[in-house]
Amino acid sequence: MGNTILIIGACGQIGTELTLKLRNIYGSDAVIASDIKEGANALMQSGKFEILDATDKDAILQVIKKYNVKQVFLMAAMLSVTAEKYPNKAWNLNMNSLFNILNLAKEKHIEKVFWPSSIAVFGNTTPQSNTPQETITEPSTVYGISKVSGERWCAYYHDKFEVDVRSIRYPGIISWKTKPGGGTTDYAVDIFYKAIEEQKYTSFLKENTALPMLYMDDAIKATIAIMETKKNTKYVSYNIGGISFTPKELAAEIKKQLPNFKINYVPDSRQKIADSWPNSIDDTVAKMDWNWQHEFNLEHLTTEMLKNLKIKLNPAATTKQSV
Ligand code: AKB
Numbered sequence: 001m002g003n004t005i006l007i008i009g010a011c012g013q014i015g016t017e018l019t020l021k022l023r024n025i026y027g028s029d030a031v032i033a034s035d036i037k038e039g040a041n042a043l044m045q046s047g048k049f050e051i052l053d054a055t056d057k058d059a060i061l062q063v064i065k066k067y068n069v070k071q072v073f074l075m076a077a078m079l080s081v082t083a084e085k086y087p088n089k090a091w092n093l094n095m096n097s098l099f100n101i102l103n104l105a106k107e108k109h110i111e112k113v114f115w116p117s118s119i120a121v122f123g124n125t126t127p128q129s130n131t132p133q134e135t136i137t138e139p140s141t142v143y144g145i146s147k148v149s150g151e152r153w154c155a156y157y158h159d160k161f162e163v164d165v166r167s168i169r170y171p172g173i174i175s176w177k178t179k180p181g182g183g184t185t186d187y188a189v190d191i192f193y194k195a196i197e198e199q200k201y202t203s204f205l206k207e208n209t210a211l212p213m214l215y216m217d218d219a220i221k222a223t224i225a226i227m228e229t230k231k232n233t234k235y236v237s238y239n240i241g242g243i244s245f246t247p248k249e250l251a252a253e254i255k256k257q258l259p260n261f262k263i264n265y266v267p268d269s270r271q272k273i274a275d276s277w278p279n280s281i282d283d284t285v286a287k288m289d290w291n292w293q294h295e296f297n298l299e300h301l302t303t304e305m306l307k308n309l310k311i312k313l314n315p316a317a318t319t320k321q322s323v
Contacts, residue, residue: 005031006069007155008054008097009076014116014173014219018073018270021220024046029122034043034155035076040178046191054097057104071227073114074101080120080273082182094146098153105163117151117237118133119212121169122176124276128189131278133239133285140276154236166226167237171281174301175216176308188250191263191307195254196313200262204270207263209295210279213240215296215304222292229290231252241281242294243301254304 010019010033023046032266034052034262038044042105050063054076063069064301072073076097083090098115105113109132123138137148147169157163172185180186181191187203188211194201222240226233245253251263296304 003030003071004067004069005073006060006063006067007033007075008060008101009035009074010049011035011037011043012075013175013178014170014223015073015075015108015183016178017175017216017220018075018223019222020046020097022073024097032063032069034063035037036041039179042177043136043302045318055093055100057100060100061109062102064104070110070115071112072101072104072110073223073227074098077146078143079181079183080141080143081184081186081270083146084141084269084273087314088289090140090142091146093099094143095149095153096152100162102153102157102165102266103290104167106157106161111163111164112227113163114223115150115154115165115167116179117167117169118143118147119169119171119277120279121151122276122278124279125213128278130280130282131239132282133235134292141273149245151198151237158236164197165236166233168222169237169239169281171212171240171242173214173219174305175287176305177216184270184277185211185213187247187270191247191250191254192205192309193260193313195261196306196309199258199260200264201251203247203251203263203265204268205247205265205274206271207265208246209271209274210246210249211243211274212241212281213277214240214294215301216292218242218296221295222286225292226286226290226296230282231290233289235285235289238279238286238289239283240292240294241283242296243298244280244297249298250302253298254306257302257306
């Protein structure tokens with residue numbers, strides 16, 4: 001157990017698949033999953049799990065010592081929509097969990113940290129199309145303020161205390177194993193569930209609201225790549241682009257495979273958050289610095305989502321059909 005990894009927030013949308021992938025690569029004993037409550041069966045059955053509160057530094061240190069942890073992936077966070085409802089809780093979770101891990105790294109209990117940032121660091125004053133790596137970051141959401149502050153703290157600990165902390169500005173992540181919760185980009189996952197279950201979806205964003213998105217496999221690939229790169233990375237937190245689409249474009253792609261699918265649009269308060277975010281991301285710097293390249297386009301991810309969700313939501317029917 002020379003290089004044990006601890007995932008904090010392992011039961012969330014990204015944490016679940018990241019844990020499974022890392023266990024696949026490094027072996028189940030080398031990756032400890034933790035969260036405030038238990039998660040999906042696949043995750044719980046694949047290796048060791050600890051109940052852990054990301055804001056409790058002493059409890060984290062105990063787990064680090066118990067397993068001789070060297071790397072921490074801090075995936076616990078409150079996302080954009082929930083953070084608007086509970087600003088104090090969001091600030092407490094998003095910032096104090098980060099300080100805990102940065103301080104544990106500064107105190108040499110761990111050697112390497114991954115911390116997720118987001119396209120939420122951008123705001124209304126940011127150039128919206130092909131948003132560059134270095135640009136105006138004036139977010140208008142509680143979540144965005146926590147992410148831009150987190151980026152600055154990561155850079156500070158890196159420069160002042162030589163903490164090896166790496167980060168990605170995730171766009172909306174699309175996946176079928178674990179649902180996201182409390183985000184603005186969640187519509188792009190919910191739409192697939194509703195398309196299969198009800199053949200219709202009411203979008204809380206306007207039809208032409210484009211947002212940057214990424215299929216989960218690409219997000220996991222990026223996360224592992226930035227943690228493994230031996231190159232000297234210039235930035236702590238990198239833009240990664242993948243695809244960019246509107247609810248209307250996504251619905252049209254789903255309709256190609258489910259011709260009866262219908263969408264209507266009833267924008268709510270989430271529209272304002274989406275309007276403040278970029279509609280596409282320039283990730284040239286990530287491509288140059290650590291060879292980032294996404295694989296999944298809109299058509300490919302739609303096919304993967306529908307195929308896997310049909311099995312997940314109705315396993316019996318799928319088995320019967322395939323007999
Ligand atoms: C959210 O919608 O809040 C997140 C994000 C883009 O960071 N998915």
